[in-house]
Amino acid sequence: MFGIYLKRELGRRKKAALVIALGLALGIALVITVDSVSAGMAQAQDKVLKSLYGLGTDMTVTKARTAPAAGGSGGRDFSFDAKSGGSSTQSSDRVTTQGGQTLKSALVTEIAGEKGVASAVGALSLNVTKVDGSFTQGTAKSSGGGSTGGPGGGTGSTGRPQVQGGGANFDVNSYSVVGVDVVHQSLGPLSAMKITSGRTFTSAQTGAKAAVVSASYAKEKKYKIGSTFKVSGTKVTVIGVATPDSGESDTDVFVPLKVAQTLGGAKNQVTTVYVKATDSQRISAVKKAITADIPGTTVTTSADLASTVSGSLSTASDLATSVGTWLSVAVLAAAFLVAALLTSSAVSRRVREFGTLKALGWPSRNVTRQVVGESMVNGLIGGALGIALGVGAAWAVTAISPKLTAQLGSTGGAGGMGGGPGGGGPGQQASRNTMEIALSAPVSLTTIALAVGLAVTGGLIAGAMGGWRASRMRPADALRSVS
Structure with missing residues (x-):
């Protein structure tokens, strides 16, 4: 009814x-x-x-870079050895750490042992500035037209010598290099990348002179699997090309951590420690513990980073x-x-x-x-x-x-x-x-x-x-x- x-x-x-x-x-x-x-x-x-x-990263640990000492200079310098006669090809690399002051690698183990930390890995961020080109020596001539054979030659017969011709033509190439822990690639900067060509590092390649390059950098330099290039005189071989999961990659080259430490003259040092907590509810407590136990460091959580997203x-x-x-x-x-x-x-x-x-x-x-x-x-x-x-x-x-x-x-x-x-x-x-x-x-x-x-x-x-x-x-x- x-x-x-x-x-x-x-x-x-x-x-x-x-x-x-x-x-x-x-x-x-x-x-x-x-x-x-x-x-x-x-x-x-x-x-x-x-x-x-980096996928799975809950927080990062860094340390602020100290100000240069009085009278010191934070600028970059390059040394060339110009030779007399004709033109001389010159090339110089300057490798510097970036991202703050370096931390001892032992701190990675210390942080990994903190209560509430599931895992921690270190990474070393470098900036490589390569300057290469050539000097061309000018010719000193007197006002009367007689050549003196070079800038240090005589004055000729009628007047003061003047240098004519010569100069320099240099290209400046700056790119970023990050040393990654090849044994623990699931955490850290390389975890946010997807290998689209070739392969990534194996756990045995801790000291291998091999590199994974970003797709954009590989396209710019026309690198492919098997290509080689030098970083501060060290020849490395491209074994893989990677694309970020989203957006654009700020890193051009990934190398094993030990290789990066050698290139940057930073033995047993890292610039960043990537940390994964055992539980998302313990991130705040882990941050406080690391800050208290390792003075002078800056611990940044994913929530801190999220608060800076604009646009x-x-x-x-x-x-x-x-x-x-x-x-x-x-x-x-x-x-x-x-x-x-x-x-x-x-x-x-x-x-x-x-x-x-x-x-x-x-x-x-x-x-x-x-x-x-x-x-x-x-x-x-x-x-x-x-x-x-x-x-x-x-x-x-x-x-x-x-x-x-x-x-x-x-x-x-x-x-x-x-x-x-x-x-x-x-x-x-x-x-x-x-x-x-x-x-x-x-x-x-x-x-x-x-x-x-x-x-x-x-x-x-x-x-x-x-x-x-x-x-x-x-x-x-x-x-x-x-x-």
Whole structure:
């Protein structure tokens, strides 16, 4: 009886039922869209952090670079030995550590032994500046036209000599090199890279003169597997080409840690320690412990790094989490209120119907159940429509894949923000690290479950108000409504 009556009444009031269902559907669709976009923002931010931080890295440990001593110079110098006669080809490499002051390699083991630390590896970031070209010696001539044979020649017969011709032509090539722990590559800068050609290092290649180069650097220098080049006089062989998981790589060349330490004259030293915690809930405690046990170091967590992300990604994320959330709540509340009012209004127009049913012996609970049942069906229909609209909107966002930019800046703390794959440490490198991320809007089962819950809630709220009003009707109301 209940089912037959329910079906008949919904069929008679198709327009009213559709209006209530559509109101709920729009609110639920907006909630799904905002939730999915927010999830896409979180994924985009994770990609940004992984590309700089390294997959699985919870925090990094660095040390601020000390200021140069009084009278000292922090500039770069190059020494050449220009030879007399003709032109002379010159080449000089300057290899410097970057990303802060170096740390002793023994600290990696000390940090790995801290309570709450699952693993820790060290990396050494270097900057290589290569200057090569040639000097061409000029010729000294007197004002009378007689050649003196060189800048140190005689004065000739009529006047003071003048140097003519000569000069220098040099190319400057600067690139970054990062020494990685080849035994533990799942943590650290190389973990954020995907090998697209060749292979990565084996655990036995701790001292091998081999290199994995970024795809962009390989294209620029036309390197391929088996190509060789020199770094400060040391010949290395390209064994692999890697592409970052997202964005652009700030590192041009990866070499084994021991090789990098030799190139940089930094034996048993690292610039960055990458740390993975045993539990995400213990990251804060581990940070405090490392800071207390190893004075002078700067410990930067992924949360610290996330707070420095700016650009359109940050703006869109703020809109999705604040404006979008409040807009969803407001629209959903309005949809629930409209559904409740329409249901209550529909009940007021059914005075004769409900009054007659009570006169025939229907108890109030049956009348209430009838109204709540109709509202629940409207809510479920609205939920189905809302899920369809919300999933469709999320799919459209994913299909369009709007591009968002993310810029990583310094936290402003001493020592920067830990070492990123760029080798300079985000304190130096991140300020110029801009990435472009494609936004997606994944819809999870949790979001679908939330939509179903909202549909049921909307139906219950509307049914509760309408049922309460219907239960208060008396058979006499039906008789008075008869004209």
